[in-house]
Amino acid sequence: MDGGSIVQQAVGVVYNVLLPLTSPLCRVPGLTSYAVTKWRLALDDYKGTRTRAIHGLHSEYGTAVRISPNEISFSSLSALRTIYGAGSGFERTDFYRMFDVYGRQNLFTFAESKKHGDRKKILAHAYSKSNILSPAAIAKPLIEGNAKSFLNLIEQEKDVASEIFHSLHWFSLDSITGFLYGNEHGGTHALRGNESDRAMLNDILDPARRKLTWYAVHLKAYTRWLYSQTGVLGSAISALNLLPMKRPATYTSIRAHALKSWTDFESDVQSKDLKPSTTAAAADSMASIMAKLWKHSTSGKAPALDGLDIASEVADHFLAGIDTTSDTLMFAIWALSLPENKKYQDQLIAEVDSLITADDCNADGIPTVQAVDRLPFLDAVIKETLRLFAPLPASEPRSLPTDTAVDGYLIPAGTVVSISPYTLHRNAEVFPHPLEFRPERWLGELGDVAEMKKWFWAFSSGGRMCIGMHLAMAEMTTLLTALYREYTTTEQERQKGSSPAITSRFEVFYDEKYERISEHACYIDFHRR
Ligand code: HEM
Secondary structure, three states: OOHHHHHHHHHHHHHHHHHHHHOHHHHOOOOHHHHHOHHHHHHHHHHOOHHHHHHHHHHHHOOEEEEEOOEEEEOOHHHHHHHHOOOOOOEEOHHHHHHOEOOEOOOOOOOOHHHHHHHHHHHHHHHOHHHHHOOOOOHHHHHHHHHHHHHHHHHHOHHHHHEHHHHHHHHHHHHHHHHHHOHHHOOOOOOOOOHHHHHOOHHHHOOHHHHHHHHHHHOHHHHHHHHHOOHHHHHHHHHOOOOOOOOOOOOHHHHHHHHHHHHHHHHHHHHHOOOOOOOHHHHHHHOOHHHHHHHHHHHOOOOOOOHHHHHHHHHHHHHHOOHHHHHHHHHHHHHHHOHHHHHHHHHHHHHHHHHOOHHHEOOOOOEOOOHHHHOHHHHHHHHHHHHHOOOOOOOOOEEOOOOEEEOOEEEOOOOEEEOOHHHHOOOOOOOOOOOOOOHHHHHOOOOOHHHHHHHOOOOOOHHHOOOOHHHHHHHHHHHHHHHHHHEEEEEOHHHOOEEEEEEEOOEEEEOOOOOEEEEOOOEEEEEEO
């Protein structure tokens, strides 16, 4: 070994081993293997065990644990306020940049609060509860119409509807595209049988998506290089099976659909001179989120947006609005269909029958988005589903450019801190019998509801809380009420003994009381009442 490489190795040891062991973060409890190298947590990521491993560390070491030389996980309410409270100054980390679309940042990926706040101002009203529930806005007819299409699918193609992982994804796909793009410029019709719209789900189903996410996070430059190679080298990379996910890589058709929706809209506004309220069709097109952003871009107001900014923003909401809502609906219907939970399904049906009258339904007989917002037991069922089966259960990383303190620990500038809904939602002192599906806990029959609400974190909190929450709630309440007004549900024989499972980032999530899982599939029988 020559002198240069000895010095290099010495620097490596100091940087990788001694520094992590002498940093102020050493006071934070945890396992040394996590403290000395980021690859220990990366191994959990690779195995798909990250969130459960961190949860295990919290069970053993308490509410603050070191999970990497530069990363601390917390699980207390005080840390939640310090890190995620409005105006805390903590920013999203670079981790989120993998959600940039077409090379542009968007609401989800902006780190700085000013840029984020400016973009949010343009969108906040469209996603507000009053707008989502307004009889004059785009969401109401869209969601009620899609609930009707879901019931039609059960009537006309019962076997197809019965595999609810897919059929509910079609519901959320049609709902989010109609809301973002409008019917004329990208609204999909998967529930009504459009095969190319349905095929977009293949982007989501490929398990290689988890591997690609791991590469994109842990080997960012190498992954970018792999996918940018063309010609002979590109073919050699493919032939040697070096790509973590075969081309076309993740979300290709969803992103292509999103870009086409924007370019179609842009050429229409230029050629037809579409203006709000000139015709009914134009008015519908102009009510979409995409049109809202376009109107802002032509208003001359700051911040300036160009076409790719708009396309990126809407494409990100598109992705954020598919799995989250349909995975939650799937777990809710599956949980209500289990024999041991029949009492909850009966209670929900009794509530729907007593509180939803013919006057609460639209001309198609579908309960309105406003009426279903007033059902307390339904709300408890959805909250309990989001608690136990949060569709985004993993840690939400943040950092601050200056030194600070969290829960009494000195946190040097740039340290990554995070909390996960998975761990918050399994605190047995707040949620007695945390692994059991018990909707009645939200009605005060098991634990302290006020306290539980403080710990409920499925939609995050503070300035970076989910902007799509009211849209998602309207979709979920309408679909579940419309369904249980007309049907009861049970597990199919082939589903018995296994939990449905979903993918989130690197991991697969399911009901951990089960040993068998059915990933991306859930078989339910619908029985007309
Ligand atoms: C049950 C349904 C949903 C759940 C549980 C959920 C959950 C979340 C969570 C936990 C975050 C914060 C993530 C983080 O900081 O790492 C988030 C942010 C976000 N969500 Fe949702 N989401 C849902 C539905 C939707 C829908 C339907 C949309 C449609 C537009 C949407 C759009 C967004 C956006 C744009 C952000 C970024 C907000 C910001 O940074 O200001 N979500 N969501």
